[in-house]
Every structure is written in C-alpha cells, then in structure tokens.
Amino acid sequence: MNQGKLDIVTRELDRLGVHLCGISEMRWTGKGHFTTLTNHVVYFSGKDNKRESGVAFVVNPDVAGCVLGYNPVNDRIITIRIQGTPMNVTFIQTYAPTSASSDEEINTFYNQLQQAINSVSKRDIMVITGDFNAKVGNQSTNQCVMGNCGLGDQNERGETLIDFCQENNLAILNTLFKQHPRRLYTWISPNHRYRNQIDYILVNKRWRSSFEAAKTYPGADCDSDHQLLVATMKMRLRKIKRQKKPVRYDISKISDNYRVKVKNQFQCLLEHDHQETNGKI
Structure with missing residues (x-):
C-alpha cells in the first residue's frame, strides 16, 4: 500500500459512502496514525523492520471526530473504538496466517485475537473484520454462527473459524444475506480462474439485527486481488467533546x-x- 494506492482507496471509499475501512496485508512498518490530505485518518500496525503482513483502518473525516482511541496490537491485529449511540463500537481488523502456515502459527493468531476480544468492554458492540484465509462454505454446519449464503466448500481453516465464533458468541455476517455469487467472493486468483470467500465480518449475535446488508463491490477500484467487502450498520455517532486548552497570553507584548x-x-x-x-x- 503506497501513497498512490492509498489515494485511490480513499477516493473509492468516498464514492461508495464507506465511513470506516479495515485493510489487511498493509505491508507498512511501525505503528501509528496520520491524517491524509483529504482529512481521512489512517491508523496502522505493522512489523518493526519488515514489510510484510500489517493491518490498518482508514477513517473518513466524519467518523474521525468520534474515535475514542486505538490499539495497534501487532502486525496482524489492530483495534479502534468509536463513540456512538446507543453503544460505543469496537472494531478489530485482522489478517490471519495463510493456509500454508503451520498449526502453531494459526493457534498463536487465534490466541492473540482472543486476548484482543477479552479486552473489549462488555458494553460495546464488537465487530471483527479481515482476511481470515479460511473458507466456511455455503452449507451451514452451525446455524447459530452462520447462514446458508456463503460461497464454496468449507475447509479445515473454516472449521477453526466457526469453532472460534461459537466460543465467542459471534455470527459470520456475510453468510447471512442472500446475494448474487459475484457479491459473495472476496478474493480472485492472479489468473482469474478461482474465486473464494476468505474475508469475513464477524459481529456479536446480539447486535446482528443492527446490520442491513453485507456484500462485496467487485467494481470498486482498489487495485487488489481482494474485493471490497462492505456492511451497512444502523447507528448514530457522537462527536467527542474536546477540552479547550487554556489561553496563554504573550506577556512580552x-x-x-x-x-x-x-x-x-x-x-x-x-x-x-x-x-x-x-x-x-
């Protein structure tokens, strides 16, 4: 994700009316945040000295004024907390190890994600987004966790994700809404022969009725092999009242x-x- 690509992404987010976007595999080093020339705020978390993995949030100017704080956990997990009504919302952006990774790496990732979930206030609406490198399929093996609107066949990593959702009372949002297949796949192979659903939006089951839709936008120009996955959520944001700094007079005058x-x-x-x-x- 270079500056040119970031400009393309923010332009597309504005065009599609997306207020907050999570990004996986950002490949930036370090941790921090900054404001772009278009007043979007980027919160990112990567490795210290190596340009690989990495996660980030891109927040538009309207939502930026409602951010209570963020936590760059590591190069695969970052959280951000938004002040809203009736509840505050904590978003967790993830980038899971690929299918070629060892079981130990997968277990480490899910243990770290569990710690991030445990740190979220019980009063918050919690939304987890990202590339899980897993296929949950379209056959609902656990109707409490997912619907029948997934894509393809389930694999072993998909079973792991479903078990994790079951343990944390989460629902896989983009398997609950019936869509055309081209609105379901989130990744395209370099040769365009394969299309898979490996990116997901997870939400507390208690709050899934607050979401009106979840689908991909294949036409979004994000210059990526992943498709933009968008969910529509009903909530009101509250601007944070910043304390005014005391006025300091220049006694030299x-x-x-x-x-x-x-x-x-x-x-x-x-x-x-x-x-x-x-x-x-």
Whole structure:
C-alpha cells in the first residue's frame, strides 16, 4: 500500500459512502496514525523492520471526530473504538496466517485475537473484520454462527473459524444475506480462474439485527486481488467533546510602562506587610 494506492482507496471509499475501512496485508512498518490530505485518518500496525503482513483502518473525516482511541496490537491485529449511540463500537481488523502456515502459527493468531476480544468492554458492540484465509462454505454446519449464503466448500481453516465464533458468541455476517455469487467472493486468483470467500465480518449475535446488508463491490477500484467487502450498520455517532486548552497570553507584548507600574504596586504591598510584621514582633 503506497501513497498512490492509498489515494485511490480513499477516493473509492468516498464514492461508495464507506465511513470506516479495515485493510489487511498493509505491508507498512511501525505503528501509528496520520491524517491524509483529504482529512481521512489512517491508523496502522505493522512489523518493526519488515514489510510484510500489517493491518490498518482508514477513517473518513466524519467518523474521525468520534474515535475514542486505538490499539495497534501487532502486525496482524489492530483495534479502534468509536463513540456512538446507543453503544460505543469496537472494531478489530485482522489478517490471519495463510493456509500454508503451520498449526502453531494459526493457534498463536487465534490466541492473540482472543486476548484482543477479552479486552473489549462488555458494553460495546464488537465487530471483527479481515482476511481470515479460511473458507466456511455455503452449507451451514452451525446455524447459530452462520447462514446458508456463503460461497464454496468449507475447509479445515473454516472449521477453526466457526469453532472460534461459537466460543465467542459471534455470527459470520456475510453468510447471512442472500446475494448474487459475484457479491459473495472476496478474493480472485492472479489468473482469474478461482474465486473464494476468505474475508469475513464477524459481529456479536446480539447486535446482528443492527446490520442491513453485507456484500462485496467487485467494481470498486482498489487495485487488489481482494474485493471490497462492505456492511451497512444502523447507528448514530457522537462527536467527542474536546477540552479547550487554556489561553496563554504573550506577556512580552505588554507595554513596559504598565509592567513597571504593576511591579511598583506589588513592591509597596510587600514593604507594608514587612512593616506590620516587624511591629507585631
């Protein structure tokens, strides 16, 4: 994700009316945030010295004023908290290890994600987004977690994701809404022969009725082999009231005559107090 591609992404987000976007495999080093020339705020978390993996949030100017804080956990997990009504919302962006990774790497990722979930306030609406490199398929093996509107066949990583959702009372949002197949796949192979659904939006089951839709936008120009996956959520944001900084006056601009006058008046008071004290003694 270079500056040119970031400009393309923010332009597409504005065109499609997307207020907050999570990005996987950002491939930036370090952690932090900055404001773009279009007043979008980018919060990112990557490795210290290596340009691989990495996650980020891109927030439009309207939502940026409602951000309570963010936590760059590591190069695969970042969280951000938004002030809203009736509840605050915590978003967690993830980038899971690929299918070629070892079971140990997968377990480490899910353990770290579990720690991030445990740190979220129980009063918050929690939404987890990202590239999970897993296929949950279109056959619902657990109707409490997913619907029948997925894509393709389930694989072992998909089973792991479903079990994780079951343990944390999460629903896989983009398997709950019936869409045309081209609105379901989230990744295209370099030769355009294969289309898979490996990116997901997970949400507390309690709050899934707050979402009106979840689908991909194949026409979005994001210059990526992943398709833009968008969910529509019903909520109201609240701007954060920032405390005004105390006004500091530049005393160097006060005229010399006035400063001499004030100094002389204080000197008279000090001499008067000194005389009274000596009288009492």
